[in-house]
Amino acid sequence: xxxxxxxxxxxxxxxxxxxxxxxxxxxxxxxxxxxxxxxxxxxxxxxxxxxxxxxxxxxxxxxxxxxxxxxxxxxxxxxxxxxxxxxxxxxxxxxxxxxxxxxxxxxxxxxxxxxxxxxxxxxxxxxxxxxxxxxxxxxxxxxxxxxxxxxxxxxxxxxxxxxxxxxxxxxxxxxxxxxxxxxxxxxxxxxxxxxxxxxxxxxxxxxxxxxxxxxxxxxxxxxxxxxxxxxxxxxxxxxxxxxxxxxxxxxxxxxxxxxxxxxxxxxxxxxxxxxxxxxxxxxxxxxxxx
Amino acid sequence: xxxxxxxxxxxxxxxxxxxxxxxxxxxxxxxxxxxxxxxxxxxxxxxxxxxxxxxxxxxxxxxxxxxxxxxxxxxxxxxxxxxxxxxxxxxxxxxxxxxxxxxxxxxxxxxxxxxxxxxxxxxxxxxxxxxxxxxxxxxxxxxxxxxxxxxxxxxxxxxxxxxxxxxxxxxxxxxxxxxxxxxxxxxxxxxxxxxxxxxxxxxxxxxxxxxxxxxxxxxxxxxxxxxxxxxxxxxxxxxxxxxxxxxxxxxxxxx
Amino acid sequence: xxxxxxxxxxxxxxxxxxxxxxxxxxxxxxxxxxxxxxxxxxxxxxxxxxxxxxxxxxxxxxxxxxxxxxxxxxxxxxxxxxxxxxxxxxxxxxxxxxxxxxxxxxxxxxxxxxxxxxxxxxxxxxxxxxxxxxxxxxxxxxxxxxxxxxxxxxxxxxxxxxxxxxxxxxxxxxxxxxxxxxxxxxxxxxxxxxxxxxxxxxxxxxxxxxxxxxxxxxxxxxxxxxxxxxxxxxxxxxxxxxxxxxxxxxxxxxxxxxxxxxxxxxxxxxxxxxxxxxxxxxxxxxxxxxxxxxxxxxxxxxxxxxxxxxxxxxxxxxxxxxxxxxxxxxxxxxxxxxxxx
Numbered sequence: 001x002x003x004x005x006x007x008x009x010x011x012x013x014x015x016x017x018x019x020x021x022x023x024x025x026x027x028x029x030x031x032x033x034x035x036x037x038x039x040x041x042x043x044x045x046x047x048x049x050x051x052x053x054x055x056x057x058x059x060x061x062x063x064x065x066x067x068x069x070x071x072x073x074x075x076x077x078x079x080x081x082x083x084x085x086x087x088x089x090x091x092x093x094x095x096x097x098x099x100x101x102x103x104x105x106x107x108x109x110x111x112x113x114x115x116x117x118x119x120x121x122x123x124x125x126x127x128x129x130x131x132x133x134x135x136x137x138x139x140x141x142x143x144x145x146x147x148x149x150x151x152x153x154x155x156x157x158x159x160x161x162x163x164x165x166x167x168x169x170x171x172x173x174x175x176x177x178x179x180x181x182x183x184x185x186x187x188x189x190x191x192x193x194x195x196x197x198x199x200x201x202x203x204x205x206x207x208x209x210x211x212x213x214x215x216x217x218x219x220x221x222x223x224x225x226x227x228x229x230x231x232x233x234x235x236x237x238x239x240x241x242x243x244x245x246x247x248x249x250x251x252x253x254x255x256x257x258x259x260x261x262x263x264x265x266x267x268x269x270x271x272x273x274x275x276x277x278x279x280x281x282x283x284x285x286x287x288x289x290x
Numbered sequence: 291x292x293x294x295x296x297x298x299x300x301x302x303x304x305x306x307x308x309x310x311x312x313x314x315x316x317x318x319x320x321x322x323x324x325x326x327x328x329x330x331x332x333x334x335x336x337x338x339x340x341x342x343x344x345x346x347x348x349x350x351x352x353x354x355x356x357x358x359x360x361x362x363x364x365x366x367x368x369x370x371x372x373x374x375x376x377x378x379x380x381x382x383x384x385x386x387x388x389x390x391x392x393x394x395x396x397x398x399x400x401x402x403x404x405x406x407x408x409x410x411x412x413x414x415x416x417x418x419x420x421x422x423x424x425x426x427x428x429x430x431x432x433x434x435x436x437x438x439x440x441x442x443x444x445x446x447x448x449x450x451x452x453x454x455x456x457x458x459x460x461x462x463x464x465x466x467x468x469x470x471x472x473x474x475x476x477x478x479x480x481x482x483x484x485x486x487x488x489x490x491x492x493x494x495x496x497x498x499x500x501x502x503x504x505x506x507x508x509x510x511x512x513x514x515x516x517x518x519x520x521x522x523x524x525x526x527x528x529x530x531x532x533x534x535x536x537x538x539x540x541x542x543x544x545x
Numbered sequence: 546x547x548x549x550x551x552x553x554x555x556x557x558x559x560x561x562x563x564x565x566x567x568x569x570x571x572x573x574x575x576x577x578x579x580x581x582x583x584x585x586x587x588x589x590x591x592x593x594x595x596x597x598x599x600x601x602x603x604x605x606x607x608x609x610x611x612x613x614x615x616x617x618x619x620x621x622x623x624x625x626x627x628x629x630x631x632x633x634x635x636x637x638x639x640x641x642x643x644x645x646x647x648x649x650x651x652x653x654x655x656x657x658x659x660x661x662x663x664x665x666x667x668x669x670x671x672x673x674x675x676x677x678x679x680x681x682x683x684x685x686x687x688x689x690x691x692x693x694x695x696x697x698x699x700x701x702x703x704x705x706x707x708x709x710x711x712x713x714x715x716x717x718x719x720x721x722x723x724x725x726x727x728x729x730x731x732x733x734x735x736x737x738x739x740x741x742x743x744x745x746x747x748x749x750x751x752x753x754x755x756x757x758x759x760x761x762x763x764x765x766x767x768x769x770x771x772x773x774x775x776x777x778x779x780x781x782x783x784x785x786x787x788x789x790x791x792x793x794x795x796x797x798x799x800x801x802x803x804x805x806x807x808x809x810x811x812x813x814x815x816x817x818x819x820x821x822x823x824x825x826x827x828x829x830x831x832x833x834x835x836x837x838x839x840x841x842x843x844x845x846x847x848x849x850x851x852x853x854x855x856x857x858x859x860x861x862x863x864x865x866x867x868x869x870x871x872x873x874x875x876x877x878x879x880x881x882x883x884x885x886x
Binding site for chain 3: 341343367368369372373377378380384385386387388389393396397398400401402405406407408409410411412413414416419455459
Binding site for chain 3: 088
């Protein structure tokens with residue numbers, strides 16, 4: 001351990017946060033544009049992880065193909081779910097939507113267990129990033145560094161797409177006023193499906209990237225969704241800056257919390273969520289459009 | 291002139307936009323007062339300031355009840371202001387759609403008598419409560435639909451429920467926001483007669499906003515004109531309708 | 546909601562009486578395990594009806610009701626384990642000790658609900674669900690971490706009621722039939738109280754808040770205070786259910802008493818049965834319990850209980866959003882040709 005800034009813990013925290021960020025970004029995007037809080041987002045993350053494990057075997061060990069394939073598979077799953085189910089309940093209570101997506105959690109968890117079994121799965125770290133690299137004076141796993149880079153890249157790409165491109169404009173317009181967007185000629189149902197699919201791809205990608213870092217079981221979905229909720233509530237539902245900051249914050253909590261006492265790392269996220277909901281319910285970056 | 295509701299330099303700003311600009315009025319309890327003005331004049335904002343739905347940027351609001359006690363309403367929460375005797379009927383129906391008409395009014399009567407925390411009695415079997423609710427139904431000619439769910443009513447009947455709710459709490463002053471909105475001419479005429487009737491038979495003072503100028507001239511003893519947040523005319527119908535400032539506001543500068 | 550058929554909204558006395566008689570007679574004819582299930586149904590019915598006072602009647606969806614259920618249960622367990630033996634009640638300990646523990650358990654649930662409710666009712670909809678979830682999960686984590694050394698962490702501990710000796714008369718509280726009657730003696734009056742609350746002015750105003758909180762305030766009701774009161778009352782009855790379940794299951798653990806999956810149970814049950822009638826949650830409890838049991842009879846199904854429940858919930862949300870009781874109301878309306886939405 002180096003004296004001074006605890007670089008190791010910070011990097012670990014950022015690594016945890018980066019994986020959370022991808023899920024949280026998808027969740028926040030879907031809520032911001034469609035107004036639906038997708039309870040099943042953790043399950044999507046989990047499917048991404050399992051799909052990666054399967055595809056890796058099928059393509060002779062190529063992690064990158066597997067990860068992209070898994071992310072796209074989850075994107076397809078999301079599109080199907082949106083088209084077949086979510087679409088029917090847009091005009092319903094937020095609570096009905098929550099219950100429906102909760103039902104999806106049960107169904108997806110069960111199907112995951114059926115297809116892949118309840119055992120623990122692992123995926124090997126891709127050769128390109130095996131081993132450690134020296135970073136800021138400490139020796140840090142190369143792959144985890146890669147994941148952090150991916151998160152920052154994703155943040156950058158999203159910011160660019162949403163603020164500088166036409167598609168991004170359409171998305172932001174539809175999210176702030178659906179009816180107006182429709183009147184202006186935006187194909188709202190198609191946009192919704194597209195956004196839901198993109199959000200699902202993000203979750204799937206998050207799950208895929210997590211596989212070399214941790215072994216997983218069908219309980220992964222439940223673990224992730226609660227953390228994802230915490231992140232988006234703290235950051236602000238619908239804000240992607242918030243998702244980024246929130247995810248990194250939770251990652252750091254988890255990383256540092258272990259040092260204070262066991263269990264503190266699990267408690268801190270909930271306490272933070274409570275504090276945010278009491279003093280700034282719209283979240284740290286809430287009120288901002290995406 | 292017995293002042294029942296008054297404002298002192300009431301003002302509401304949203305950033306640079308001044309929605310209500312130093313409005314001072316004194317509503318007389320013996321008159322039916324109408325507030326008119328072109329769209330965006332600030333009528334609904336003014337109402338919201340009175341009922342506490344919005345906080346004033348500046349100025350004060352007072353109500354004087356039947357016992358001649360003057361209460362300041364400025365900055366107080368909505369439910370307290372309601373309990374001081376100021377009630378409102380909304381432009382867009384704002385009632386309890388999943389409940390029957392009678393239950394809607396029971397809620398209002400429970401609120402009016404301060405019984406909302408009561409656990410002991412059964413509201414269905416409480417004859418006093420049901421009777422007082424039915425009285426309001428009778429007043430508004432809603433007896434036929436007492437047990438109908440509000441969401442199943444015709445638009446005209448829904449408007450009547452809306453106004454019934456605002457009257458059911460025995461208010462000192464009731465603010466009606468476009469009471470005939472969306473009604474056909476015959477329904478509107480009925481509503482005007484109803485308002486005049488109730489005004490004569492109860493102590494409640496009526497204030498209304500309206501777009502239908504004919505109706506306003508028919509029903510009002512006094513007219514207030516708002517334009518871009520400011521009070522530009524205040525007086526009996528004949529005087530106000532002659533006022534050049536009023537014509538200009540509605541029609542633009544005359545060549 | 547007034548477009549529920551009156552027969553379903555206020556079942557006639559004769560129906561209630563028949564059900565009452567059936568409930569009293571049941572354990573005398575049912576096998577022991579079925580009596581156990583029925584006891585659980587009663588406790589779950591109370592759990593869900595207490596929850597629904599807040600959800601169906603006041604419009605607030607709590608994702609954290611496990612915190613009242615679990616803290617009440619844990620209070621009973623801790624009291625019976627650590628305090629009751631030292632009270633000097635002798636042979637009467639299992640019964641009297643349990644009664645005291647039960648009252649304490651409910652008081653603890655209420656004590657949790659007062660501050661949590663105060664902070665939570667300032668929020669609405671999703672945010673209310675999120676904050677109740679966080680409070681509940683914070684308590685879950687504390688229990689797992691064996692905070693104050695009381696809960697024995699994730700393993701939990703057992704709650705066994707023995708035999709109470711009252712003046713020469715033995716009462717085996719662990720006996721399923723005996724415990725069933727004890728549960729019935731608590732649940733029946735509790736449900737009656739909930740019924741009275743729902744039919745009171747307080748209950749009608751709660752419904753008004755669900756329908757239109759803004760207008761209710763404009764009529765002169767302090768909405769936030771009212772929601773807070775409903776929250777605490779809901780927690781109280783949930784606490785009673787938690788007290789009853791602890792000795793029935795014979796054990797306590799964070800996963801079985803405080804986890805968000807336990808908070809989800811009254812939600813699922815209420816969705817099944819229908820949130821807009823008083824008996825909806827009770828009907829849901831019956832369905833939930835017997836479907837759950839039915840599934841365990843077939844290993845093939847048991848492995849897929851999540852799929853089955855998930856599909857059922859999906860079906861109800863999409864096609865029967867008023868739950869079973871809403872569906873029954875629809876059927877009755879059609880059959881009697883009465884007016885219905």
